[in-house]
Amino acid sequence: MGIIVQKFGGTSVANLDCMRKVQSKVEQALADGHKVVVVLSAMSGETNRLLALAREWSSTPDAAEMDSLVSTGEQVSVSLFTMLLKDAGIHARSLLGFQAEITTDKKYGRARILNINSDKLKALLEDHDVLVIAGFQGCDEDRRITTLGRGGSDTSAVALAVAVGADFCEIYTDVDGVYTTDPNIESRARKIPKISYDEMLEMASMGAKVLQIRSVEFAKKYNMTVHVRSTFSDCPGTIVTQEDQSMEAVLVSGIAYDKDQARVTLLDVYDRPGVASSLFTPLADSGIVVDMIIQNTSRDGHKTDMTFTVPRADLDLTMKIINDIKDTLGANEVLYDEQVSKVSVIGVGMRSHSGVASRMFRALKDEGINILMISTSEIKVTCLIEEKYTELAVRTLHEAFELEKDRMKC
Amino acid sequence: MGIIVQKFGGTSVANLDCMRKVQSKVEQALADGHKVVVVLSAMSGETNRLLALAREWSSTPDAAEMDSLVSTGEQVSVSLFTMLLKDAGIHARSLLGFQAEITTDKKYGRARILNINSDKLKALLEDHDVLVIAGFQGCDEDRRITTLGRGGSDTSAVALAVAVGADFCEIYTDVDGVYTTDPNIESRARKIPKISYDEMLEMASMGAKVLQIRSVEFAKKYNMTVHVRSTFSDCPGTIVTQEDQSMEAVLVSGIAYDKDQARVTLLDVYDRPGVASSLFTPLADSGIVVDMIIQNTSRDGHKTDMTFTVPRADLDLTMKIINDIKDTLGANEVLYDEQVSKVSVIGVGMRSHSGVASRMFRALKDEGINILMISTSEIKVTCLIEEKYTELAVRTLHEAFELEKDRMKC
16 A cells, blocks of 8 residues: 655635545545545635735745745645544544654745655554645744745645655646646647656746646656646646656657746957856846856957846846946947747657757748747757747647647547 | 733734734833743634634534644734834744744643743843744644633743743733723723732633633742733733732722523432532533532431532533433432522632621622522632622622722823
8 A cells, every 4th residue: 555645736725615626536545545645735815815914014024934924824724624534534634844844944935845754754644544734834943934935835745755655746736737838829739648857847947837846856856756637627637757768759748938038138248268157157146047048159259249048027137237247248238138038849859859959940930930049958949039929939839840639638 | 131021912913003003012111121022812803713714614623623723823923023023123033832842731722831941932032132922822742733722822921921031921902901890881990900819810710801810820820920901002901910918908809790600409419428429520521610519408317409500501511411310319300590690709808807798798688689699718709699680789799899999090
């Protein structure tokens, strides 16, 4: 008899009716002979309510107090849900982050899990059929409550699955899996039955926000199979797991996009060692994640141009930092463009098949979409384009790689 | 420089405006040179909201889960209030029950404090000017959250005052002190400037619900002076402290009453050893608090009558238990009356002055109020009367003992 972890997000625990559906998922797992660790988020809207309350009270809410405040959201969910299970005669109990001894660092609001007391949880699973554990929260070494950041319950679930030695981790949500692209843009998008950790990481980082990135990194590191599926149906969802041969047979798994981009170009910076470091170190120190970077070949051996992208929300801060240092870089001019977006084709099949990039460029060209920047990785090709072409590009690429072809039925 | 404890109830932390008043009380104490331990209740109405939620979800909510649920109320209060203090530049932090290491027994919903980690709190007070601690809650030895029962924040405050060696404990509430009787019944009721622990216990147990009884017992046991006062004024309130000579000079301190009473009479029970035990042991085992008990002298040496009072809410259960055992007691008939109430005169001055009881009986007689039962203690005389005469009796006794005379101005 194995242990499985089932994680339910905010919309799955929004009210009593939803919680009854969650209960039936847990009961099914019990009937299948599993012990179950249930990980819950706060009821839909509750975290935002608490954040708004804090902002009403304080212009700069203390981060540690904020974590103690918002962690009540999950506390309410797990208590109420455990009451339901106990009413149904199920031997269950709830655990908060500090009770499960989910130890994190002290980075309030975006803490990272350092350790989980596996022995305690395994011992509790000897005595209980179900443990209902608050997601999103942990506790630092001084017993202060921490939270893992938005979407942190996914990471809680995967980390707990690893800690208790679960057979697999189910992530229940309000969508029924990971799609070949955003169905709001391309109605012929298909559910992907199985996807590798690396592909999922690329999909997630590009805005296919089904699973929090860190939870996938965690799953990859410890090789924990994750099944993303819907609370509100019995259909299989998408299994995120180790790469295998069946995946490599698929050339491209999906098309991702990200409109939250801005491009910055420095003209005529010195072409000498240390310039890139002088530019990107202060940006990194300010927490700005620089993505695509292009440095042209020097035209005269002394000067070159440097172009990179940052999240759009960080553009103001980026420009401020650059203005402080641009003279030392020798830059004559700094340009920026907020009307850009990234589109990517993703697939482990690229490792063994050539021609993906050229097929992508040709498809975009055929629609008259100009490519502003290109970057590639082993399993991804990304193009920066004008934002207004985003939807057209996604649909074009979805068709060019024949992703609309039937992959699974449910 | 000493430490003081300031406890604020639900109406004092109901919203941002109220919390600002609480903040000014704390700032005043800091300006006076104290370090401050602030104990907060849940925002007014929050605990009831959570209890209602639980009852909607479960007909018999699990007690441990219930405690975890309702403890979020205080958690929200202390986080938000600490944000306010930190915004004002005050070096403060919040502590939940488990963080302050307030260890209790496992009686969820009505736990008793076993221990508080004084060393940890004293060390934190070296580094902070204010500790904001969640009232009402603790943690059992397995780290499960417990609550102390209604009004438990008062007990938290007094226990914390003892633990940190505070100079005194201020209990801020929405009334400005303890009155000679209920001002809703007798408009000439006066605020009592100073009252002994024992008198306060008698006043509290009779329904003058300003302070939770257990907090007064705690204060008495450790001789912690408690100052009950209003959040919304600067007036001194009532100081609850050790008995002293000035108190003895006052014959009667106050008039208490309790309408939540029912009287039960068993006619013709056997007059032999063990009968009282056979009757009252099963009642006690069911958690029923029997108060006044009268056993008449036997008329024939074989049979007698037995009368006692119980809280009205427990009458049905009491009658059920008695019906099961009345044959073994020999009782011919069992009568009950729900239309009764208790009125008491209370004062440590009785110890050294005679005539209080007779003055009470005479005053009631002069108003035609029949006395159904009488019980006395060192500092209290209680009469059971018909409920409809309660208000009349309270006013009559208040006047008979001249309690309307001016005691303090504010």
